Amino acid sequence: MREIMSSFSKSASTSTSSENDSELRRGPWTLEEDTLLIHYIARHGEGRWNLLAKRSGLKRTGKSCRLRWLNYLKPDVKRGNLTPQEQISILELHSKWGNRWSKIAQHLPGRTDNEIKNYWRTRVQKQARHLKIDANSTAFQDVIRCFWMPRLLQKMDGSSSLSMLSQNSALVSGQSLQQYSAISALPQVSSQQEPIDIVSAGNIQRFDHHELNSSDSEHGATSCISSSESMNISQISQFSDYPTSPFHVTNSSADYNTFAKDFCQFDNTCCDMETIPQPENMPAAAAAGEYFGNPVRGFQMEDNSWVEYDLADSMWNIDELWQFKNSSLEKGT
DNA sequence: AAGGGTATCAACCGCTCGTAT
């Protein structure tokens, strides 16, 4: 009903000048139009849209028919929310190709360029606005790469998701997989004594044990962007084997919570406000029991059980998020 | 319950590109 009304009002309001134009329908498609289009394509195939528009009896432009078919009626069009895997793919591919929506869509079976474009504009750009960062800036790309993607990975079902990703090389490149795995692996990696290669954006940087444990933001979250060696398969699988952190952190500052909330709402099915990136190297004050003037009591597990704060098991440094954001802002835009 | 603000997404528009003539 709503559709019919809006369709009516729209076509009425746009009926204009030429007789041709006034015959053309605009706005939302009706069930009858959809049926006509589907039946016509079933009999004659898609393509030659202008001809299709004339012969099918639809009072639509060829363009409109094409769009309706490709974005909505085509049988293999997937409906519903984008999965975390798909979101990661979009983020990854967008960082590679920019606003090449159709190209990105080719790597997401069943998803349309329009859908991906909408996702980017409504979800991703919104977050950039909240953070007051240009969505196309390197700073924002860093935020996505170093915080969001690991979050999405965490959302995915650990190893099964990783193997799923690695099997689907068309969706996410090996490079990205290494990168995310490396980030997720930080706590475990940092407990080893051997130098570790961290991969990001196709680049490698080798870290010593003490560097990974340093609170210096150069080697913390921001360390995921650097250098130039290449990485072999065994190193990749080494990272892929590390699970993501199961911890949540609570009781941090209001400012940080605001940021984290924005961050997590990027995918509102991803995590709630309390699913905040885990401190990797809590600063002295926090380790001593407070952070930003607020007490830090420990962490809540995903099953809601409480765990006392344990430096060795932590993953993210709270202030690194802010340091990271600020330093990215300084050098990025 | 009402009203205002915001998010979402289908659809449109203008432009470019490729191909046929």
Added chain:
DNA sequence: AATACGAGCGGTTGATACCCT
């Protein structure tokens, strides 16, 4: 080589849903 036309792409708009006060 020039032109016309169809197809596709990316940006934008507008209607509706949803949320918050």
